[in-house]
Amino acid sequence: MEQSGRPTIRDVARAAGVSPTTVSHALNGKGIVRRETIERIEQVAAEIGYRPSAIARGLQRSRLGLLALVIRPLHTLDTFLPEGVDYFLRIAGAASLSAMEHGYSMMLIDDPTRPGVPLSALSADAYIVTDPFENDPVLTMLSEQRIPFVTVGADPARRGQFPEIDEGDDHQTRLMLTHLADAGARRIALVTGTDRNDWNLGSQLTLAEWCAARGQRPLVISVPEVEGERVGDAVIEHFFGGDPAEHPDGIFCLTGRHAAGVTAAAIRRGIRVPEDLLVAAGSGAVQNRTSHPTVTTLDLHPEEIAQVAVETAVRLAEGRPLERPISTPPATLDVRESTTRA
Secondary structure, eight states: OOTTSOOOHHHHHHHHTSOHHHHHHHHHTOSOOOHHHHHHHHHHHHHHTOOOHHHHHHHHHHOOSEEEEEEGGGGGSSOSSOTTOOHHHHHHHHHHHHHHHTTOEEEEESOTTSTTOOGGGGOOSEEEEESOBTTOHHHHHHHHTTOOEEEESOOTTSTTSSOEEEOOHHHHHHHHHHHHHHTTOSSEEEEEOSSOBHHHHHHHHHHHHHHHTTTOOOEEEEOOGGGGGGGHHHHHHHHHSSOGGGOOSEEEESSHHHHHHHHHHHHHTTOOTTTTOEEEESSOOHHHHHSSSOOEEEEOOHHHHHHHHHHHHHHHHTTOOOOSSEEOOOOEEEOOGGGOOO
């Protein structure tokens, strides 16, 4: 292996008992190589952890007209189709159509750093990574292999190091806090997810600043995104099980499924929504539009986000300069019954 410790194509060839040329042909589909040999080479490459960076760079130089979308929040859920959540479908669908408008195809992939990832996962001309985690290994890998990419939302630990699109997380949180205050809330609590991304971490920082300006202690709980509506009882117990002076009269959940669960749990406990407690979400779900009461949410406009991301990715793929900062249209309110008092 080379000094960096990364397996090379020669390591694969030695382990498989073939020449480096045969390995190259087997992994990039060129030349004539028997199927049995290809399968053995692919198995060896996976076992020793070889990443075909040279192949990826070669494909990029020839430009396949292919973009890739990596939606990082999906990686921590138990399904790629969380019940009631249409945000991911909206952003993926809009990105695919926008890519076609630019003469590209769009590929939706899971974490390209995981073992056994298909070779196609590293074949795109440029990548869009939404809501990356803190010190995200996907960004590290793409950067090390010099594969063009843009993030939707910053890596919290490496803000400004990579091309990034500002989703306006601070604006989103302040917009909802202002709405809840205008609707009558005087003590607002925040429910975030546990993924360490800019959406969760940034909203906590904004709430802390908001509370400090009002001489209040911030009320925050972080619960797993994967739990969805099941977090409701735990959240209500957390905020209403202690000192009555610290009970909130407004709760802002970042996800729509959390908001749906919190609303239902509050009502079961005898807390009226919206009369006693205002509830709102930072991203909507079908449950918020069909529940009783319906729940106020933010519309993040994922279609517009997708279009900006694709335009940026195309510029990167074609080596054209970017105009920074890159931003998207601001989120807007969908006001419903949960924050509307008589």
